[in-house]
Amino acid sequence: MIREESIRIPFRYAAGQAGSLFLAALRDQNRILGSRCSACARTFAPARPYCPECGADKLAVVAIGPGAALVSWTEVPGRGVFGLVRPDGADTAMLHKVMGPSNELRVGARLRAVFAAERKGDIADLAGFEPETRAPR
Amino acid sequence: MIERISVEIEMNQSWRYASGTAMERFANGLRQRRIEALRCGGCGRRYLPPRPFCGNCHLRLDEWIPVSDQGVVEAWTVVYLPFLDGRTGEVRKGPYGMALIRLDGADTTLNHYLAEADPTRLAVGLRARAVWRDELRGAIDDIRHFEVLR
Numbered sequence: 633m634i635r636e637e638s639i640r641i642p643f644r645y646a647a648g649q650a651g652s653l654f655l656a657a658l659r660d661q662n663r664i665l666g667s668r669c670s671a672c673a674r675t676f677a678p679a680r681p682y683c684p685e686c687g688a689d690k691l692a693v694v695a696i697g698p699g700a701a702l703v704s705w706t707e708v709p710g711r712g713v714f715g716l717v718r719p720d721g722a723d724t725a726m727l728h729k730v731m732g733p734s735n736e737l738r739v740g741a742r743l744r745a746v747f748a749a750e751r752k753g754d755i756a757d758l759a760g761f762e763p764e765t766r767a768p769r
Numbered sequence: 770m771i772e773r774i775s776v777e778i779e780m781n782q783s784w785r786y787a788s789g790t791a792m793e794r795f796a797n798g799l800r801q802r803r804i805e806a807l808r809c810g811g812c813g814r815r816y817l818p819p820r821p822f823c824g825n826c827h828l829r830l831d832e833w834i835p836v837s838d839q840g841v842v843e844a845w846t847v848v849y850l851p852f853l854d855g856r857t858g859e860v861r862k863g864p865y866g867m868a869l870i871r872l873d874g875a876d877t878t879l880n881h882y883l884a885e886a887d888p889t890r891l892a893v894g895l896r897a898r899a900v901w902r903d904e905l906r907g908a909i910d911d912i913r914h915f916e917v918l919r
Contacts, residue, residue, distance in 0.1 A: 633796060645778075646776075
């Protein structure tokens with residue numbers, strides 16, 4: 633007997649100080665925020681409350697992107713392409729949707745951020761990243 | 770003052786799994802309002818829900834025995850916090866009762882809902898009876914809940 637089951641899991645979490653700044657900037661300014669650690673001179677994407685490398689908790693918020701480089705990607709059948717995308721100015725990559733057919737993508741491909749028309753303070757405010765070679769919408 | 774943003778997410782989790790032969794027979798029995806347990810030939814322990822191996826003797830179990838849809842409340846609680854029903858993902862509004870019920874003819878307990886949510890009317894040792902749904906689909910929630918027999 634094969635059972636097929638499905639449940640809904642609704643939940644809500646506090647984005648926190650760094651996460652709230654990050655989401656508000658997506659919503660209000662079309663900007664991606666990262667955090668720069670002055671102790672170890674790394675910039676993290678997206679903004680975060682403390683440095684995962686050296687533990688420092690006094691990070692400076694900096695704008696990163698909207699240009700970005702594709703670090704890695706995978707295609708999920710029916711759902712599109714997801715990539716690790718490193719925004720310009722950041723040393724780390726973030727997981728997000730990559731637009732366009734996967735056969736046009738290469739490691740190191742230049743991308744740019746695409747913001748959603750309607751934004752509400754959610755990661756989906758950043759609709760994804762598309763190849764820079766595409767005509768801007 | 771930083772604006773505090775909270776993020777609402779709804780995940781849909783779906784899965785398929787093979788129920789195994791013991792649970793398959795148990796589930797098919799429920800569809801006919803029949804509850805069956807597996808008895809260990811080594812120690813005599815009667816498992817409900819059925820399991821393919823005895824936890825004491827590690828023997829493979831294949832002796833099916835009928836079990837009543839009535840039994841004894843061995844432990845109970847009243848849940849006041851609205852929480853996700855693990856079988857549907859829907860929020861189950863509190864308060865509601867839950868109990869470990871040992872059905873007559875079984876040695877282990879079944880975890881299920883109670884129709885009673887008043888803690889002053891619940892006690893270990895009370896008798897309870899399964900209330901079946903009208904539409905049976907071969908799953909543990911074919912039993913809607915257990916009602917306490919007064």
